[in-house]
Amino acid sequence: MFNGTDKRYNQYSAYLKNKFGVKVYKITLDAGFSCPNRDGTISTGGCIFCDEGGSFSQAHSNLLSIEEQIEEGVKTLSARFKAQKFMSYFQAYSNTYKPVKELEKIYNASLCRDDIVGLSIGTRPDCIDDEKLDLIAGYKDDYYTWIEYGLQSIHDKTLRKINRGHDFDCFLKAYEKTKERGINVCVHVIFGLWESHDEIMQTAQKLAQLGVDGVKIHMLCALENTKLADMYSRGEIDFMSEDEYIQTVCDFLEYLPKTTTIHRLAGNGLKKNLIAPCWLGAKMDCLNKIDRELMKRNSFQGIKFL
Template identity: 45%
Template sequence: MQKKPYRDLNTYFRTRFGCRVHKVTVDAGLDCPNRDGTLSTGGCIYCNAKGSGTGAHRQGVSITRQIERSKDRIARRFKTNLLMAYFQSFTNTYAPVKQLKALYDEALAVENVVGLAIGTRPDCVDEAVLDLLESYARDHLIWIEYGLQSAHDHTLSLINRGHDFACFQRAVSATHGRNINICAHVILGLPGETRQDMMATADAVAAMGIDGVKLHLLYVVRGTPMEALYRSGRYRCLRQREYAELVCSFIERLPETTIIQRLTGDPHLHELVAPAWSLQKKDTVELIHRTFQEKNTWQGKRLMPS
């Protein structure tokens, strides 16, 4: 198999564990301060009502059961028994530490779970939460995934993010040195952002010593403020080739050590308004790989000097 022009997650797992590790999405039933009235009630302008969750918690499915019921399917399809519990929906450090510990303990108690990936906001971590995660990191692989989306405060304000870039910087600084891996989520194609803006976000992330990055396409979800922007003609979705070029250019500016955990997102068919091509994930990933080849480029090629 031809080596990828970037450091991908599967290669990272194989290097660390000697085999593939599969991430299992866990819905812990937690909320978000940007939806419950603490910051606002509307959330980010692109966020769906489920917060990218599965709805399993509302159905009364325990964390243990959520992981267990995926095991056989994963073993058959991906030929692995090792799992990472991925707390994905909403903000998974947004609860008292005692409650968080019970949730994380339950996930790690499931056989063959080798670690946790915790999706959260940079304004929802403190010393107590980081101390808890650091205690797990002594024996398990721990990733914390901070939603950044953009390094530009004007964009963060426009999308109703509820925090600024300095907040993200503080969270990253507080997490460093604890054996906790840090992943930044970035959205390409946010309203009002130019290519130059997106590349500036890449440069900012590259300079912070972050371990991984997830790249997402901004797609329009039904019932969100983004839908109103799109329908009024005030927002244009990225074209597929345009997105592929932006992804390559973004990754060019990241250190070779940064793990590229995701190249694009997974919209739900029944929620998606636009762009239709975002449902073609396999085609999009293949186009990104072809674009790397056409540009004769690779991760780190255009890394800004420190």
């Protein structure tokens, strides 16, 4: 139903293949950034789920230069997936948290091969300004350019609970300035933040109303050496069951417009330091169950989008 596949949602990988005519893979990069919510500028604790890798990040290779990380990524992804084109993906921590001159050098270094067709930069909405956005907008004529904003929820009470260090209004301002410059925006959300089903759907409806270009969905999970792991070990919190997560994902997708690309529906590479919930370790299983649930409902992304 989407991108010539049998998926009932607008899967980003299939969207990229359609757009570029070949498989395109993101190379995750670690440029040694930090985060104002970890280094004491906003708070020293960081988000309660954040681990020492900058939370959910697969890039932990800042001993290598950016160019070396790119070469490694190309080699690995070509061998494993026959990838032919690539996007530089600055994933770990807040990848706009340096002066603009330094950012320019870092981003340029990642665009060091002809087969790099895109640039994706993960950051916080309070870590961006006009100068940085102008720099990033400067890449969009030559590269498929995205900013990925961690939002997690539109509800300020939830953002306070997870020690996010910014509110929804901060996201809205950053979003508006980013879209004014024609940069694609992917928004990260987390399910299982002790919100009601209605509250999670309000986040879906708001993102649908904003017309965000992409969404990445995570399930809240406790990784080793996080505040969340401590809370879990003290018996203070519980996690969504797999079934509840699958139902919530499908409900969420139904509200999003068909044009919103879905960058992720379950965590990647979490097995190693995952404490709970255990079911999240079997990612493919979870994705297949989401496909089956949409089929069972005879539903698809956007069915409830007005």
